[in-house]
Every structure is written in structure tokens, then in C-alpha cells.
Amino acid sequence: MLEKREKEIFILTKKLEDDNSESLFGVKNLTAQVNNLLSEMETLQAEKALLQENLAFKGDEASNQAQSLMDERSSVAVGIAGNVGKAGMVGSGGSAPGLGIVGCGRLGIDGNGGSVVVGIVGIGGSC
Numbered sequence: 001m002l003e004k005r006e007k008e009i010f011i012l013t014k015k016l017e018d019d020n021s022e023s024l025f026g027v028k029n030l031t032a033q034v035n036n037l038l039s040e041m042e043t044l045q046a047e048k049a050l051l052q053e054n055l056a057f058k059g060d061e062a063s064n065q066a067q068s069l070m071d072e073r074s075s076v077a078v079g080i081a082g083n084v085g086k087a088g089m090v091g092s093g094g095s096a097p098g099l100g101i102v103g104c105g106r107l108g109i110d111g112n113g114g115s116v117v118v119g120i121v122g123i124g125g126s127c
Helices: 002-082
Strands: 088-090 101-103 107-109 116-118 121-123
Touching: none
Parallel strands: none
Antiparallel strands: 088 107, 101 121, 107 116
């Protein structure tokens, strides 16, 4: 009977050691996975920071381009408004310096910028 009990204790002890060994292996494996995930998370956070920085830069760049286009549009509108009423009458071979047009036909613009009559008009001296 004593031998039987000793054998049972030995078997249970061996099983406990095996279970502990498997548990230790499982814990080591899980710890390695956690460390890999933490490393990957750090890498992704660094990439995210770079992307956010790049996005902010691109946003600033786009805002600057939009502002530049609006400024350009405003200066073009001011330039056009400054030419209203400066053309006068243009006949054959005449010119309209305010508009940069040389005419071979007729172009009429009243001094108030109200009416426009266009005949054959050449740009840059040719018709």
C-alpha cells in the first residue's frame, strides 16, 4: 500500500512539474508576443507622428497656395477694373493701349464701361 501511495505521489509530482514547465513555456511565449506587439506599436506611433507632421505641412502648403491664388485673382480683378473706359474707339490699324489690343476692325467701349461693340479685332497687331 505504501508503494502504491509513493507511486501516486511520484506520478502527481511529475504531472505538476510538467504542467509548470508548460505554463512557464506559455508565459515566455506570451511575453515574447507582448514585447513584439509593444515594439510594433512604438513603430506605428512614430509613423503616425511623421504622417501627422506631413499632413500639417501639406495643409499649410495648400493654404498658402490658396491664398496666393486669391491674391493673384484680386490683382487681376484690380487690373481689369483699372482698364474700364480706357479703350475708346479703334479703327483700322488703331490700338487700345489700355487693353493691349491692336485692331483692324472696330471695337467700341464707352467711357463708363457700359456698352461693347466688337467687329474684327486682332490681338498683338494681326487680324
